[in-house]
Amino acid sequence: MGLYHYTLNIEDQQLIELCREGDSAAQRVLYDRYVQAMYNRVIRMVADRHLAEDILQEVFLKVFRYLPSFKGDSTIGAWIKRIAINTTIEHLRGKRRIDYTDTLPENGIPHPASVEEPPEVSMATIHSAIKQLPAGSRVVLTLYLLEGYQHQEIAQILDISESTSKTQYRRGRQLLQEILKSMDNGIKGR
Amino acid sequence: MDQLEKKIRENQAELDRIESVDADALWQKIQQPEARIRPLPARSGSGWQLQVGRNWQLTAAAAVLLLIGVSIWLIQPPGQESMAGANLSVEDYYPEIADEEMAFRRTIARKEAELNLDGLNRQEFIDIFNELDELEKIHRRQMQDLPEVFDNDEWVSTLMRYYEQKLRILERLSREIDKQKQVEERSRARSI
Numbered sequence: 157m158g159l160y161h162y163t164l165n166i167e168d169q170q171l172i173e174l175c176r177e178g179d180s181a182a183q184r185v186l187y188d189r190y191v192q193a194m195y196n197r198v199i200r201m202v203a204d205r206h207l208a209e210d211i212l213q214e215v216f217l218k219v220f221r222y223l224p225s226f227k228g229d230s231t232i233g234a235w236i237k238r239i240a241i242n243t244t245i246e247h248l249r250g251k252r253r254i255d256y257t258d259t260l261p262e263n264g265i266p267h268p269a270s271v272e273e274p275p276e277v278s279m280a281t282i283h284s285a286i287k288q289l290p291a292g293s294r295v296v297l298t299l300y301l302l303e304g305y306q307h308q309e310i311a312q313i314l315d316i317s318e319s320t321s322k323t324q325y326r327r328g329r330q331l332l333q334e335i336l337k338s339m340d341n342g343i344k345g346r
Numbered sequence: 347m348d349q350l351e352k353k354i355r356e357n358q359a360e361l362d363r364i365e366s367v368d369a370d371a372l373w374q375k376i377q378q379p380e381a382r383i384r385p386l387p388a389r390s391g392s393g394w395q396l397q398v399g400r401n402w403q404l405t406a407a408a409a410v411l412l413l414i415g416v417s418i419w420l421i422q423p424p425g426q427e428s429m430a431g432a433n434l435s436v437e438d439y440y441p442e443i444a445d446e447e448m449a450f451r452r453t454i455a456r457k458e459a460e461l462n463l464d465g466l467n468r469q470e471f472i473d474i475f476n477e478l479d480e481l482e483k484i485h486r487r488q489m490q491d492l493p494e495v496f497d498n499d500e501w502v503s504t505l506m507r508y509y510e511q512k513l514r515i516l517e518r519l520s521r522e523i524d525k526q527k528q529v530e531e532r533s534r535a536r537s538i
């Protein structure tokens with residue numbers, strides 16, 4: 157049984173200590189514990205496999221570099237998640253111009269009550285549908301619905317107005333329903 | 347919250363396991379020497395340990411590089427700051443204080459907008475503005491030092507003190523503006 161397998165069962169806290177000492181087996185275990193979840197979070201925001209991998213590489217380099225400054229105020233998972241989200245946002249802000257103004261008029265967005273119930277779809281289908289959203293509403297929807305940011309914070313992070321964030325969210329939610337419906341019809345039509 | 351939002355939120359953990367990445371290939375990339383960054387030393391204790399004699403060629407090469415670096419820094423025209431680390435922010439070094447820092451920045455931005463700093467006559471509140479300028483100067487210097495001192499707890503508390511001080515100065519400015527308004531109103535009332 158190698159060092160990696162021995163390290164597999166140890167708690168996060170002990171793992172962090174070993175990583176801080178530069179133990180590469182421990183670093184690999186920490187990486188393996190979080191890489192898939194972080195990849196899914198990143199790819200939902202950027203919808204591009206190669207870009208998501210590049211961002212993820214940067215994320216884990218930061219994680220190992222800044223691990224000595226991790227105070228343990230949150231769980232290591234939450235800390236890594238924050239680095240992943242921040243790095244993705246930084247990337248979206250710096251290298252890609254995302255149009256957040258391609259909004260539908262307010263009256264063009266149905267009120268939640270008037271939206272049909274979603275078809276019974278799997279989480280894999282929802283994941284795929286989120287990736288099909290236009291970049292602006294995809295980023296806002298992900299931050300609000302999945303990462304728990306408020307519109308005020310999203311506005312600040314993405315340098316847009318709060319109302320644009322809300323409109324993009326409503327638009328994303330509506331498009332998501334439509335995409336899911338068409339995917340569901342496609343499946344049933346086969 | 348509609349049914350779809352509810353479903354997504356309740357099954358988020360499942361959503362994070364849908365796609366798989368080639369973890370081995372990515373790990374290889376992370377391990378490549380050009381990408382690999384050694385962990386930083388822990389915050390406590392001294393970060394400096396020069397072991398001359400152990401490998402004198404490396405030490406000599408490092409010394410030459412250091413001299414070149416210092417020379418470039420010395421001949422750099424004033425005001426032209428190094429771009430090294432320009433894209434790095436506090437949250438890159440201390441992700442765990444990012445929220446606290448963001449809250450401070452938000453409060454300060456709100457206060458500045460409320461006071462309409464750019465619209466104020468600086469001469470009327472010259473002492474307060476000088477104090478603000480001085481504080482900003484010190485803060486800029488601290489930010490430039492960030493890449494070198496990121497393992498320093500003291501630096502984080504200095505940064506937080508900066509935000510607190512700035513807020514206190516802005517509060518004082520706000521009180522001074524109010525006082526001035528009251529004086530003006532009283533003199534206007536007297537002239538009627």
